[in-house]
Amino acid sequence: MGRIDVERVPYEDYSNRQLIAVPLAILAVAIGVLALAYLLTGTPVALGFDFTGGTTVQFTADDASAGDIRDDLSGFETESVRSIGFGNDYEVETQLEETDELESAIEDRYGDDAIQSVETRSAKFGGDTQREALVGVVVAFLGMSVLVALIFRSLVPSVAVVASAFSDIVVPLALMRVFGIELSLGAVAALLMIIGYSVDSDILLNNHVLKRHGEFYDSAYRAMRTGVSMTLTSVAAMVTMAIVSRLLGIPLLDDVALILTFGLVTDLLNTYMLNISLLRWYKYEGVKR
Numbered sequence: 001m002g003r004i005d006v007e008r009v010p011y012e013d014y015s016n017r018q019l020i021a022v023p024l025a026i027l028a029v030a031i032g033v034l035a036l037a038y039l040l041t042g043t044p045v046a047l048g049f050d051f052t053g054g055t056t057v058q059f060t061a062d063d064a065s066a067g068d069i070r071d072d073l074s075g076f077e078t079e080s081v082r083s084i085g086f087g088n089d090y091e092v093e094t095q096l097e098e099t100d101e102l103e104s105a106i107e108d109r110y111g112d113d114a115i116q117s118v119e120t121r122s123a124k125f126g127g128d129t130q131r132e133a134l135v136g137v138v139v140a141f142l143g144m145s146v147l148v149a150l151i152f153r154s155l156v157p158s159v160a161v162v163a164s165a166f167s168d169i170v171v172p173l174a175l176m177r178v179f180g181i182e183l184s185l186g187a188v189a190a191l192l193m194i195i196g197y198s199v200d201s202d203i204l205l206n207n208h209v210l211k212r213h214g215e216f217y218d219s220a221y222r223a224m225r226t227g228v229s230m231t232l233t234s235v236a237a238m239v240t241m242a243i244v245s246r247l248l249g250i251p252l253l254d255d256v257a258l259i260l261t262f263g264l265v266t267d268l269l270n271t272y273m274l275n276i277s278l279l280r281w282y283k284y285e286g287v288k289r
Contacts, residue, residue, distance in 0.1 A: 006224050022273055030171045047126075047182060053126035054094055057091070062110070066083055076096075077095060137188065137195075148161045157206050160278040186252045
């Protein structure tokens with residue numbers, strides 16, 4: 001299998017301020033989006049069923065589309081209606097925990113045997129899950145920060161990795177709000193994977209630049225050939241997974257794939273603009289010890 005060709009970027013033509021301006025501007029916009037969403041709705045990202053509680057009803061509706069089902073159930077407090085799996089299977093989410101009337105309406109409209117399953121989760125359980133997921137992300141981020149500090153034992157390279165990972169999380173969260181992707185347990189898993197991938201790509205760059213012999217730009221280019229090829233391959237895989245899961249009606253996988261795509265693309269920007277500008281400053285202008 002051939003390696004993806006990566007062009008040599010003329011970093012010499014750009015100052016550190018020019019390189020760092022773009023990722024920092026995008027990060028500032030992302031933080032603004034999340035802050036505005038928090039002020040307007042009370043949460044920076046829309047919370048899914050896993051964190052809010054409620055009920056999901058899965059059923060079969062022959063000769064009906066998701067739009068038809070929304071119209072038929074417009075009198076009920078449904079949060080979403082989506083196709084799942086193959087054929088005419090659908091899933092309805094509602095914040096209600098008592099859904100006898102909704103189930104009766106589905107059976108009256110689509111047949112007595114239409115309902116396949118009903119899953120109810122209390123709001124308290126959803127709140128507990130939300131706190132546990134938040135703690136998990138925070139612990140993972142702090143653990144990553146400590147590990148990076150132990151590896152490099154220098155402030156600037158460690159800050160570069162942590163700052164890149166922070167942006168790799170914040171930007172996808174803002175895009176989730178923009179595109180209406182709800183935060184679920186699957187989304188949290190995707191965010192944790194982004195943290196791991198971000199650290200991996202940044203450590204790859206830092207090791208080439210700081211711990212191997214050779215000129216700065218040659219070392220950076222060697223890291224880019226591996227890192228960019230790896231990231232673009234992963235992006236292609238995630239885009240394919242998103243398309244296939246959307247076509248097959250697998251609701252969790254397409255959201256996870258999109259979130260990972262957001263994170264991977266953001267990581268390219270942060271690793272090879274934000275991180276590399278900090279490393280160049282550290283190597284040529286900053287205090288090394």
